[in-house]
Amino acid sequence: MITKRLAVAVALAVIILAVAAGLRYAEGAGTLGAEGARRIMQVLVGLSLAAYANFMPKQIGRARRSPEAESRTQAALRVGGWSMTLAGLAYAGLWALAPLSVADVASMIVVGAALAVTFGYAIWSFTVCRSAPVGG
Amino acid sequence: MNKVFKALADPTRRKVLQLLRRRPMTAGELSEHFAVSKPTMSAHFSVLREADLIDAGKRGTTITYRLKLSVLEDALLGFSQAFGIGVGNAGPTVDTAPEITKGRTS
Numbered sequence: 744m745i746t747k748r749l750a751v752a753v754a755l756a757v758i759i760l761a762v763a764a765g766l767r768y769a770e771g772a773g774t775l776g777a778e779g780a781r782r783i784m785q786v787l788v789g790l791s792l793a794a795y796a797n798f799m800p801k802q803i804g805r806a807r808r809s810p811e812a813e814s815r816t817q818a819a820l821r822v823g824g825w826s827m828t829l830a831g832l833a834y835a836g837l838w839a840l841a842p843l844s845v846a847d848v849a850s851m852i853v854v855g856a857a858l859a860v861t862f863g864y865a866i867w868s869f870t871v872c873r874s875a876p877v878g879g
Numbered sequence: 880m881n882k883v884f885k886a887l888a889d890p891t892r893r894k895v896l897q898l899l900r901r902r903p904m905t906a907g908e909l910s911e912h913f914a915v916s917k918p919t920m921s922a923h924f925s926v927l928r929e930a931d932l933i934d935a936g937k938r939g940t941t942i943t944y945r946l947k948l949s950v951l952e953d954a955l956l957g958f959s960q961a962f963g964i965g966v967g968n969a970g971p972t973v974d975t976a977p978e979i980t981k982g983r984t985s
Contacts, residue, residue, distance in 0.1 A: 797950045806936045806943065807901075814902040817946060821953070828950040 755791055764788055778843060785850070792854070793831030801825035809855035811875050815868040823861035830857030886930035887959050891915070892923050894972055896956055899933060899946040906942045 758841055769775040775783075800820045807813045833853045837846045895909055895983045910920045920941050924944065927933045932952060948956065 758979070799950070800953065801931075801947050801949050802943055803934055803947055806938075810902055814943065817903070821948075824950045825953070 786835045789835030793828045794829030815872045817867045819865040822864045826857040826860040882930040903945040
């Protein structure tokens with residue numbers, strides 16, 4: 744399982760590097776402008792984020808002791824997965840369609856907000872779970 | 880992906896996934912929500928496990944099922960629920976389960 748995940752990560756890294764090299768070449772050859780190359784790269788980054796976050800709720804890990812901890816973990820993974828996937832798609836969409844000045848700032852805000860939601864919910868779940876009575 | 884579509888096509892299996900959204904449940908707890916036999920429920924669990932939509936953990940003689948949906952699978956579940964795909968098959972009579980139970984149990 745770890746080998747498979749590692750293989751996917753390496754394959755994704757190779758694809759990103761290959762696309763970056765291809766875009767650099769196209770830019771040098773004059774077939775693509777600097778703006779176009781930047782947009783394509785950022786769209787790829789956004790889609791990679793969405794693809795990775797898509798599998799986040801599947802990483803359930805070992806079984807927890809209490810049902811409360813199990814449901815909280817499940818909910819946190821679900822919220823994190825959804826927010827990061829949507830953020831990745833929004834990031835890609837912004838870089839594909841919005842003016843550069845807007846995409847530059849808005850894409851960061853979108854991903855930042857998704858991270859805040861993910862970590863905020865996880866921390867809140869952890870706090871609630873710890874304060875819950877044992878066995879609840 | 881074919882296995883995922885097959886698993887989500889059945890309303891009973893979708894109900895199982897919805898129940899597991901609330902919290903992990905044992906096979907017995909899940910079966911209580913359906914008026915079908917245990918082997919039939921077992922077959923449904925098998926289909927869901929093969930599609931990697933649920934995880935089964937055994938503690939003693941109890942099997943506890945946990946939800947294992949990716950965001951895309953979660954969205955597909957929502958869509959099939961919203962559009963009522965296979966709703967006519969809901970209830971105690973499950974069309975595919977008897978065929979499945981012939982070959983395996985879990």
